[in-house]
Amino acid sequence: MELEYRLLGPVxxxxxxxxxxxxxPKPRALLAVLLLRAGQVVPADALVDAVWxxxxxxxARALVQSYVSALRRALPREAGESIETRPPGYRLRPGxxxxxxxxxxxxxxxxxxxxxxxxHRAAARALREALALWRGPxxxxxxxxxxxxxxxxxxxxxAALEERIGAELELTGRxxxxxxxxxxxxxxxxxxxxxxxRLMLALYRLGRQADALR
Numbered sequence: 001m002e003l004e005y006r007l008l009g010p011v012x013x014x015x016x017x018x019x020x021x022x023x024x025p026k027p028r029a030l031l032a033v034l035l036l037r038a039g040q041v042v043p044a045d046a047l048v049d050a051v052w053x054x055x056x057x058x059x060a061r062a063l064v065q066s067y068v069s070a071l072r073r074a075l076p077r078e079a080g081e082s083i084e085t086r087p088p089g090y091r092l093r094p095g096x097x098x099x100x101x102x103x104x105x106x107x108x109x110x111x112x113x114x115x116x117x118x119x120h121r122a123a124a125r126a127l128r129e130a131l132a133l134w135r136g137p138x139x140x141x142x143x144x145x146x147x148x149x150x151x152x153x154x155x156x157x158x159a160a161l162e163e164r165i166g167a168e169l170e171l172t173g174r175x176x177x178x179x180x181x182x183x184x185x186x187x188x189x190x191x192x193x194x195x196x197x198r199l200m201l202a203l204y205r206l207g208r209q210a211d212a213l214r
Contacts, residue, residue, distance in 0.1 A: 003079050003097035005035055008104060008153070009135025011142055013097070015076055022074055026051050027067040029142035034083065034092035035099055036149060043089040051145055100133045101153070107133075108160045115163065120170035127164035131157065161185075162194045175202045 003020075006012040011028040013020040022028050033042055033050045048060045057063070068090055072080035082096035107130035115123035138153035139146045165182065168174050182199040189195060203212035 003076055005031075005097050005099045006135070007032055007035060007099065007101045008133050008138050008157075010140040013075065013079075015079075020074055023067070023070055025141060025143040025145070026063070027071055029139075029145035030064065030067050031071055032139055032142060032146060032149075034090060035101070038092045038094045038099070041086045041089055041091045045088075047089060053144065101138075104130045104133050104156075104160075108156070108163075111160070111163060111167070115167055120167045124164055124167040124171065127160050127167060130160055131164060158189070158192065162192070162198070165195075165198050169198060169201060169205075175205045178202045179206065 004014040006014065011022070011032045013022055013031070022031060029051045030047055033047055044061055044064055047064050048056045051064070051067075052060055068083060068085075072083055074080070075083075079096040082093040084091045084093060107126045111123045111126035111130065114120070114126060134157060137150060138157070139150040165178060168178060179199065179202045182195060182202060185195050186192075186199055200212045203209075
């Protein structure tokens with residue numbers, strides 16, 4: 001079984017169905033940055049900023065080096081060797097493992113293509129599969145590090161959710177089920193207008209015009 005990196009929830013790595021011991025929040029944050037920027041050289045200063053924010057310790061650069069060494073030991077050999085030292089920092093070679101975020105992006109793109117082609121059933125299926133990859137808030141377990149990136153990923157999840165519901169609204173017979181889901185979503189995200197619009201449409205199609213207007 002191939003090595004898996006998981007970012008759509010707590011930051012984890014799994015090898016052969018078993019979790020890899022990555023260490024605490026800071027080495028996990030460092031690994032997440034390298035995964036998010038796979039194939040790019042990430043300067044050591046950028047890693048320090050991502051892991052510690054505005055108040056890094058004086059030993060931060062040495063700690064980055066220590067975390068990288070620990071990750072190389074913890075990961076399977078090929079994956080560990082894929083973390084390369086490249087001045088002025090480090091680079092993670094792509095392809096050393098499966099990344100749930102990459103799969104999510106592939107599936108959402110597939111869903112959008114299907115929707116554009118009018119195949120709403122295929123669009124809904126791909127988007128459901130994409131959303132099933134999420135295990136909780138993105139980049140969990142790394143403390144306050146990567147907050148902005150986590151917000152960006154959450155926005156991508158919300159967009160995929162809205163698109164999935166939109167695709168399912170194009171199919172017949174799902175309105176009652178979608179009303180239940182959308183009512184809860186609108187209560188949880190009252191400022192997201194696409195969710196309100198889809199709830200109104202589902203209610204209207206069920207003949208509940210007064211509820212839709214309200």
